[in-house]
Amino acid sequence: MSRGTRSGRPSEARTRLLGTATRIFYAEGIHSVGVDRIIEEAQVTRATLYRHFTGKEELVLAYLDQADQGMRAQITGARAPDAAPEDDVRAVARAIANGIRSPGFRGCAFLNAVAEYPDPDHPVHRAVLAHRQWFLETVTELLGRAGIEPADAAGRHFVMLRDGAMAAGCLFDPELVCETFLRGVESLLTAGAAASRT
Template structure:
């Protein structure tokens, strides 16, 4: 599994940068990227406009940092599973449980990448980052399925990506408490169907 870099004393973001990113993450995810202006983010973060542009060189830079943070969060879920066990079957179960918990507790307004893709329909840095994230997620699931000796690892990975997409959107529409267990149950069934 790939590991996202852990902040150290030399790489830890500045306080102003982190406040901007925290404010942007909350506002972008809660209200949509295009509906939130830079002034709202600056006000919520309690920084100056000059600080904002020094840290992110514009709104698109802040959008990219927000999505990288979301990517890091999912990679962290895989890293935590890998730290708990090296048994591929256990890892798959931990990933399913982690995604179900994420649906229930953190991503209650849909998938941040799907939401961002809807707001950025054209090619560009945002869509490139979304594509990179999705390819990492799919290939990591495929690697886990291969390591577990499951049939058609690529097909299984594609199914699990689709299930997570549907669960994040469905959780927003139908309620996380209904959708998260349905996701976990369905994902386990899909995995079982790929056992030799």
């Protein structure tokens, strides 16, 4: 059983703490937010925070774990059981674009976090790399099933397109950014399919 749970379910206080931290970390950054602010806005005591998390670092890791689980669910939900593989790639790209269009979008939670934790040995930095490795492997597998060759190069290209769209989406017109991103993914599919036939 994890800390702060009964029967494996998170306690209401833990859920409130993590929800509050997630909202503030994503909107304002991690280093700029102290535990006192999170305690105040979550309306819990300091003892309650430390009953559920050993400290701010564990809270940050829980925030990133929640974001990772959300991304995995988003990609799983975007794929249709009977869809053609290339349509799965398009569906994943559309899901990413919909996230960029969403209210309060502030870029990629993982890229934002790693900018604040540049030390490659830090647990937060390692959590970001683990998420990104999963994402790269997932899109590479999707592109490979769509017949795009070489799939590893196409996967890296897709991730770079996505990273650029995530960075630009909170700086420029999200609709224009998403249109550019989706067009780039379509070009990647077209070029990769043509290369696989030669």
